[in-house]
Amino acid sequence: FSSTPHLSVACRNLVANNMGVRFRIPLQKLHPLSRAIHHRYSGNGNPQRPPHRTAARYFTSMSRLPMRPPKPHPGSGGHGYQQQRNFWVARLAARLLKLRYILLGSAVGGGYTAKKTYDEWKEMLPDFSEYNWVIPDFVWELSEQIDLDKLAKALPEMEEIAKLLPDFDKIGENFTFLKSLLTSEKIDQLQEELLRTQLRYQRMLERLEKENKELRKVVLQKDDKGIHQRKVKKSLIDMYSEVLDVLSDYDANYNTQDHLPRVVVVGDQSAGKTSVLEMIAQARIFPRGSGEMMTRSPVKVTLSEGPHHVAMFKDSGREFDLTKEEDLAALRHEIELRMRKSVKEGQTVSSETISLSVKGPGIQRMVLVDLPGVISTVTAGMATDTKETIFSISKAYMQNPNAIILCIQDGSVDAERSIVTDLVSQMDPQGKRTIFVLTKVDLAEKNLASPSRIQQIVEGKLFPMKALGYFAVVTGKGSSAESIDSIKDYEEDFFQNSRLLRDGMLKAHQVTTKNLSLAVADCFWKMVRESVEQQADVFKASRFNLETEWKNNYPRLRELDRNELFEKAKNEILDEVISLSQVTPQHWESILQKKLWERVSTHVIENIYLPAAQTMDSGTFNTTVDIKLKQWTDKQLPHKALEIAWETLQEEFARFMAEYKGKDQDDIFDKLKEAVKDDSIKRHKWNERALDSLRVIQHNALEDRSITDKPQWDAAIQFMEETLQSRLKDTESVIKDMVGPDWKERWLSWKNRSPDQHIRNETKNELDRLLKLHDEHTAYLANDEVTTVRKNLEARSVEVDPMLIKDTWHQLYRRHFLQKALSHCNLCKRGFYYYQRHFVDSELECNDVVLFWRIQRMLVITANTLRQQLTNTEVRRLEKNVKEVLDDFGEDMEKKTQLITGRRVQLAEDLSKTHKHLQSIKYTADTQRL
Numbered sequence: 012f013s014s015t016p017h018l019s020v021a022c023r024n025l026v027a028n029n030m031g032v033r034f035r036i037p038l039q040k041l042h043p044l045s046r047a048i049h050h051r052y053s054g055n056g057n058p059q060r061p062p063h064r065t066a067a068r069y070f071t072s073m074s075r076l077p078m079r080p081p082k083p084h085p086g087s088g089g090h091g092y093q094q095q096r097n098f099w100v101a102r103l104a105a106r107l108l109k110l111r112y113i114l115l116g117s118a119v120g121g122g123y124t125a126k127k128t129y130d131e132w133k134e135m136l137p138d139f140s141e142y143n144w145v146i147p148d149f150v151w152e153l154s155e156q157i158d159l160d161k162l163a164k165a166l167p168e169m170e171e172i173a174k175l176l177p178d179f180d181k182i183g184e185n186f187t188f189l190k191s192l193l194t195s196e197k198i199d200q201l202q203e204e205l206l207r208t209q210l211r212y213q214r215m216l217e218r219l220e221k222e223n224k225e226l227r228k229v230v231l232q233k234d235d236k237g238i239h240q241r242k243v244k245k246s247l248i249d250m251y252s253e254v255l256d257v258l259s260d261y262d263a264n265y266n267t268q269d270h271l272p273r274v275v276v277v278g279d280q281s282a283g284k285t286s287v288l289e290m291i292a293q294a295r296i297f298p299r300g301s302g303e304m305m306t307r308s309p310v311k312v313t314l315s316e317g318p319h320h321v322a323m324f325k326d327s328g329r330e331f332d333l334t335k336e337e338d339l340a341a342l343r344h345e346i347e348l349r350m351r352k353s354v355k356e357g358q359t360v361s362s363e364t365i366s367l368s369v370k371g372p373g374i375q376r377m378v379l380v381d382l383p384g385v386i387s388t389v390t391a392g393m394a395t396d397t398k399e400t401i402f403s404i405s406k407a408y409m410q411n412p413n414a415i416i417l418c419i420q421d422g423s424v425d426a427e428r429s430i431v432t433d434l435v436s437q438m439d440p441q442g443k444r445t446i447f448v449l450t451k452v453d454l455a456e457k458n459l460a461s462p463s464r465i466q467q468i469v470e471g472k473l474f475p476m477k478a479l480g481y482f483a484v485v486t487g488k489g490s491s492a493e494s495i496d497s498i499k500d501y502e503e504d505f506f507q508n509s510r511l512l513r514d515g516m517l518k519a520h521q522v523t524t525k526n527l528s529l530a531v532a533d534c535f536w537k538m539v540r541e542s543v544e545q546q547a548d549v550f551k552a553s554r555f556n557l558e559t560e561w562k563n564n565y566p567r568l569r570e571l572d573r574n575e576l577f578e579k580a581k582n583e584i585l586d587e588v589i590s591l592s593q594v595t596p597q598h599w600e601s602i603l604q605k606k607l608w609e610r611v612s613t614h615v616i617e618n619i620y621l622p623a624a625q626t627m628d629s630g631t632f633n634t635t636v637d638i639k640l641k642q643w644t645d646k647q648l649p650h651k652a653l654e655i656a657w658e659t660l661q662e663e664f665a666r667f668m669a670e671y672k673g674k675d676q677d678d679i680f681d682k683l684k685e686a687v688k689d690d691s692i693k694r695h696k697w698n699e700r701a702l703d704s705l706r707v708i709q710h711n712a713l714e715d716r717s718i719t720d721k722p723q724w725d726a727a728i729q730f731m732e733e734t735l736q737s738r739l740k741d742t743e744s745v746i747k748d749m750v751g752p753d754w755k756e757r758w759l760s761w762k763n764r765s766p767d768q769h770i771r772n773e774t775k776n777e778l779d780r781l782l783k784l785h786d787e788h789t790a791y792l793a794n795d796e797v798t799t800v801r802k803n804l805e806a807r808s809v810e811v812d813p814m815l816i817k818d819t820w821h822q823l824y825r826r827h828f829l830q831k832a833l834s835h836c837n838l839c840k841r842g843f844y845y846y847q848r849h850f851v852d853s854e855l856e857c858n859d860v861v862l863f864w865r866i867q868r869m870l871v872i873t874a875n876t877l878r879q880q881l882t883n884t885e886v887r888r889l890e891k892n893v894k895e896v897l898d899d900f901g902e903d904m905e906k907k908t909q910l911i912t913g914r915r916v917q918l919a920e921d922l923s924k925t926h927k928h929l930q931s932i933k934y935t936a937d938t939q940r941l
């Protein structure tokens with residue numbers, strides 16, 4: 012109230028009324044605002060509710076308070092009555108003056124509301140203080156002195172103002188005259204000047220970018236040195252590329268599809284696809300050909316920034332230095348070999364992807380896939396389905412809703428001959444993910460009679476397809492010897508002097524491969540940001556399905572993928588090989604001796620003992636035996652012994668594997684262990700020196716004939732007796748099979764002889780009679796004896812072949828010989844005394860016992876020698892071979908896939924891949940958000 016002194020007087024009057032005091036203030040001394048309020052509520056106007064309700068309500072409530080008169084003091088008498096009458100007079104006056112309270116409350120509330128509204132309007136107005144300089148100070152001073160009403164009356168009418176406006180028709184005529192002064196030549200000069208200025212700034216920008224590139228290279232080199240001192244971390248683009256590599260071969264179970272972005276380069280054959288990709292990669296890395304198909308399979312190129320310009324295949328550790336021509340030639344040759352290797356016999360193109368990474372300073376980060384060029388006709392030498400195969404490969408990559416289609420069109424040929432534009436428009440009709448590139452613009456400008464046709468192409472008016480952007484590039488003069496730098500210089504010079512830019516047919520941002528690579532990289536990462544979260548949700552759903560199946564089918568097993576299972580099997584196999592060194596020497600020698608005799612016993616009986624036994628005296632017997640043993644030792648015995656030793660080692664190895672398998676071993680490793688065993692055996696070769704030494708040892712053992720004590724003699728007789736009994740048993744079994752069941756079996760078991768068995772039985776009976784007549788008969792029948800037997804059988808109406816007679820005789824004579832040898836063996840049990848005294852007694856000449864003792868001694872010595880060789884050398888060599896085989900299998904993923912199979916393995920593989928892909932995608936999404 013300090014700003015309104017008259018209003019404060021009214022407030023003091025109000026306070027005085029409440030205290031029973033009344034001040035009279037003339038109405039003329041009130042403030043105009045207070046005076047207006049007074050007139051409004053004093054009857055000069057219609058009473059209205061004050062604008063400020065709170066204040067009016069407050070003062071109204073005050074006027075309605077009950078005013079009780081005070082109680083008279085006792086004994087006051089008439090004086091009390093006078094006071095009571097004065098009180099009612101005051102009360103009546105207060106009610107009559109109630110309007111003063113309303114007046115004052117309305118004044119206070121209305122003034123506050125008006126001030127608040129004014130302040131709000133003032134704050135809403137913009138600050139014009141910055142524009143005070145436009146209007147001089149004297150204008151502001153003058154405006155305070157001007158009477159606005161007088162000024163309004165002094166202003167002229169609108170008709171007079173219209174007369175003062177200029178003649179716009181004359182101004183138009185003057186403008187036309189000025190325009191005519193600017194000739195077309197001057198306009199061309201101005202455009203050329205503008206273009207030169209633009210190119211000058213473009214060169215300055217390129218120079219700065221080149222300096223920035225060198226600085227980045229220095230920084231990356233320093234960082235690269237630091238990488239070797241710490242754990243290697245993969246870049247975002249490398250991890251993203253690995254995800255794409257694995258997803259390209261990912262099993263499409265549970266409807267998991269790869270919708271991650273990549274740049275798909277498509278175009279007609281020889282349209283310049285590969286050249287554009289080389290300009291983006293800044294290196295001539297692809298095979299070249301003149302008019303022939305060079306891209307025979309998709310090539311995925313991962314571009315990233317690095318200190319050195321190098322290239323590397325996904326499955327190889329070799330780095331190709333792209334600054335050296337010999338490395339570039341080797342890289343092109345390797346790509347060509349991989350393409351031809353991926354193409355199956357009878358085909359022209361392949362869908363197998365070749366993964367390549369290229370790093371270098373200033374390279375834009377992205378993932379591109381170069382596809383085989385689209386053809387319109389199948390030529391000679393191509394498969395009949397080549398065209399359809401290329402279309403299917405291109406569609407498979409382009410149907411990915413997040414793939415960026417880089418459509419390459421040859422500008423040097425008629426646009427109507429293009430096939431790829433129709434294909435792209437089918438896959439992306441709205442052009443939301445297509446970038447159109449017109450190549451060979453230099454030839455197009457030279458060949459086309461109307462350069463405006465190029466303008467129509469890059470503006471998207473000639474083709475029915477739509478695109479996000481249109482670019483025009485030049486990728487060289489067509490020579491394969493051109494370098495990337497020379498192509499860049501040629502491209503820059505062409506567009507500087509081209510009328511396409513000068514006449515405004517092309518915009519500056521639509522030309523050069525550099526602008527193209529920047530635009531493609533920007534579009535690629537924008538698509539990655541938009542799609543990576545969605546793809547992560549897809550993999551989460553796939554992971555849930557896989558984990559559910561694993562929990563239901565393999566609740567007690569760990570989720571081990573193929574590599575982890577291989578490591579587990581590798582440790583088990585090595586443990587089994589080590590267990591071979593724990594086999595006791597007695598076990599080795601027992602097995603070797605038994606197997607060796609089983610293998611050579613037939614030769615000893617048939618080729619040594621039986622021929623020697625046909626002689627009439629002991630001297631001839633021993634001579635025959637010595638000769639045949641010498642021949643046997645020189646040619647067959649050492650090889651047989653080593654063969655048996657190697658087989659024994661294999662069997663023991665297999666036995667340990669089988670025993671280990673019984674101890675809760677996983678049967679999923681059976682194929683792998685069998686393959687490791689077979690491959691290790693194939694690689695193992697016995698030492699030839701061991702063969703020669705074994706031959707000498709065996710020869711010396713067989714030359715010894717001196718049996719020193721009775722236990723050795725008894726052991727030899729026992730060995731001989733067991734051998735002869737085993738052979739006799741086998742021979743009788745053969746004879747029984749030849750002649751069929753005897754009369755007892757025929758009656759009791761109701762069995763009959765076949766016709767052949769009947770003939771054999773008649774022949775056997777005839778030959779038995781011959782042996783009874785000639786107990787000392789030789790091992791072979793004479794021809795006249797065969798004829799006699801055959802005639803005797805014919806007399807009984809049995810037709811028999813001479814060969815059947817000889818075959819039957821061989822078995823009968825063997826039985827006869829073995830029976831006699833067993834009888835002689837029983838006699839020789841008491842012959843050691845005569846042998847030791849060298850007595851000559853025809854009945855007790857036990858040279859056959861000495862032969863079996865020599866054979867038995869040779870078996871013991873050979874088994875001991877082989878055991879030493881096995882435990883000291885061959886087991887270790889086998890262990891080394893097994894390790895080598897396992898290492899080779901560990902590096903061969905295809906081999907592991909063949910040997911470790913099953914739904915459990917595949918499910919664990921899918922789970923591992925899904926976890927890995929989900930982590931990579933999450934890392935990509937988090938990095939993109941940062």
